Amino acid sequence: MRGRTHLAVGERRWVHGAFGLMAWIVGLVYFFPVFWMVLNSFKSEQDANTSPKLFFHPTLDRYKDVTKSATGLLSFGEAFTNSAVVVIVSTIIVLALAIPAAYALAIRPVHKWRDVLFFFISTKFLPVVAAILPVWILARNLGLLNTRNVLIILYTGLNLPLAVWMLRSFFREIPRELIEAAEIDGAGLKGQLTSIILPMAAPGIAATALLCVIFAWNEFFYAVQLNPVKGSTVPIWVTTNISTRGDFLAKLSAASVLACIPVVLAGWIAQKRMIRGLAMGAIK
Amino acid sequence: MTSVRYEHATRTYDGTSSPAIDDLELDIGDGELLVLVGPSGSGKSTALRMLAGLEPLDDGAIYIGDQDVSNVRPRDRDIAMVFQNYALYPQLSVAQNMGFPLKQQGVPKEERTARVREVARLLDLEAYLDRKPKNLSGGQRQRVAMGRAIVRRPAVYLMDEPLSNLDAKLRVQTRTEVVELQARLGVTTVYVTHDQVEAMTMGHRVAVLKDGVLQQVDAPGTLYHEPVNLFVAGFIGSPAMNLVPLGSGRPLQLGGSTLELSPAGEAAVVASGANGNITVGFRPEALEVGEGPLRAQIRTVEDLGSEVFVHLFLQHSGENLALVAKTSPPFAGRPGDNVGLQITGTTHLFAGDQSRLASTTASFRSAVSA
DSSP, X not given: OTTOOOOOTTOOHHHHHHHHHHHHHHHXXXXXXXXXXXXXXXXXXXXXXXXXXXXXXXXXXXXXXXXXXXXXXXXXXXXXXXXXXXXXXXXXXXXXXXHHHHHHHHTSOOTTHHHHHHHHHHTTTSOHHHHHHHHHHHHHHTTOTTSHHHHHHHHHHHHHXXXXXXXXXXXXXXXXXXXXXXXXXXXXXXXXXXXXXXHHTHHHHHHHHHHHHHHHHHOOHXXXXXXXXXXXXXXXXXXXXXXXXXXXXXXXXXXXXXXXXXHHHHHHHTHHHHHHHHHHHHHO | OOOEEEEEEEEOOTTOSSOSEEEEEEEEOTTOEEEEEOSTTSSHHHHHHHHHTSSOOSEEXXXXXXXXXXXSOGXXXXXXXXXXXXXXXXXXXXXXXXXXXXXXHTOOHHHHHHHHHHHHHHTTOGGGTTSOGGGSOHHHHHHHHHHHHHHTOOSEEEEESTTTTSOHHHHHHHHHHHHHHHHHHTOEEXXXXXXXXXXXXXXXXXXXXXTTEEEEEEXXXXXXXXXXXXXXXXXXXXXXXXXXXXXXOSSOEETTEEEEEOXXXXXXXXXXXXXXXXXEEEOGGGEEEESSSXXXXXXXXXXXXXXXXXXXXXXXXXXXXXXXXXXXXXXXOXXXXXXXXXXXXEEEEEOTTSBEEEEEEEEEEETTTO
């Protein structure tokens, strides 16, 4: 049925069309800056800085410029490795902690589970900037400044409440009888998790993991405060391409595109699962 | 050889004041198929879940064989359960679903496969072993759920309304199959249903529950002919028994006619006290439509081919009282016709506290001619 428009009974064709047009306009307005950034990244600096041009000689030179490493400066390779390590490790830790927590809140609700759930999300209410000073002092005292570890710890903490909330709603979708059947059939906690709960909640877990990856990959504030020099991540590397000597719009665009590619790619690959996963949680 | 015993078993859910199961005393014999029946909210599923270990007991104990299992984990109770929605594991094939309990027990793969095949053959599921549950019909899913229970050879089967998701025809057919299977396997079975026809046709004995309290446990025929109280009388039988409150007046009168009881019935009424409220009950097949002192009007006629249900209105104390009679075809009456009624079968008398006083012969006699 894809590609066919479905009019509801009595609906006028032009109303339907107008809504469709509006959706497209909003979509394009959202997409335009991204499109412009990608376009700029293939231009020469001169083309990018003069009047907006749609037609130009595309070049990969800006990408070569930004990926060239200079001594003393954070290279793209280093930043990418740091980001990858921080994002993957923190996401794995988040899932490892959130899955048992979500099980305890969804399937075997612990005493006062509502308070626990609220407590989790309440940590998200605080403005990040209010926490930075104590976090910075703690990190310094523990010798964690300018290390990947500090970001792994922080991103785990930042994403954990969200992951617990999401996974809880996915776990609640699993029919109770299935878990009870497994219990009667002889499965212990491990058996129930590995045979029933995790396979059934896989789309939800994928969606949760992906959101954690995206948030961790894009995080800038803590990274710039705690790791300005070594162990820095891709968002920090993007800002190193801002020059004080004139506008290098094309180069900056190329850097931004490189920063975007991994998350866009991950989102695209996981799109089907993620939409199913997000929709699955949305029902409750 | 496994019997099941509920001993003062009580369960009250958090946040509720009245128990879902109140002081349940019930013995289920080895190899017996006992049906727990009752309306929704009667506690029948709770009673089953307590036996399964899915609900804790607040008081009392449950024994499987000689062992008190009240604090034993579900997986250590040696039971198998068939759920209303079958609870098949969606990501596993039919064979894996059926083999799941064996895998959890650590049964070697070859033996597992052999046992799954054997049960699949018994249930005619061999052709579907590689399919996922979503690719099966309702009836096939039901059989897989049964298969998963059978394959582990438990001491007790628990079935929670396993047929209620099937269409009417398949339900009747599967009902017979389940009864045959249970007889062949000879395993003690506790079967929960809200459908009294299912209860009556399947159970060796039927336990009727209401508001968490066991009302009566007996063979289906006994429940039908000798219900202990008004609730059981009204719940068992389809269409339901005609129950008519006759108040405390003596002699007992209905619609201007006097109810003449046998000496035994009379004695029971006298024994119940001079002014006790009496309710009289008679089955639809005990009510004869045609000639008789009671005058009533036909509301509707349901001709099922083999039998005819005649729904009637009877004027009693200024109110329209609904009655139903069961008769054999052909039946000539039409809605709106005025007809005479007489009781030709057993009449049950219930006291003000709803208990049954007596089951006796009785007939109506016109008050005018008396």
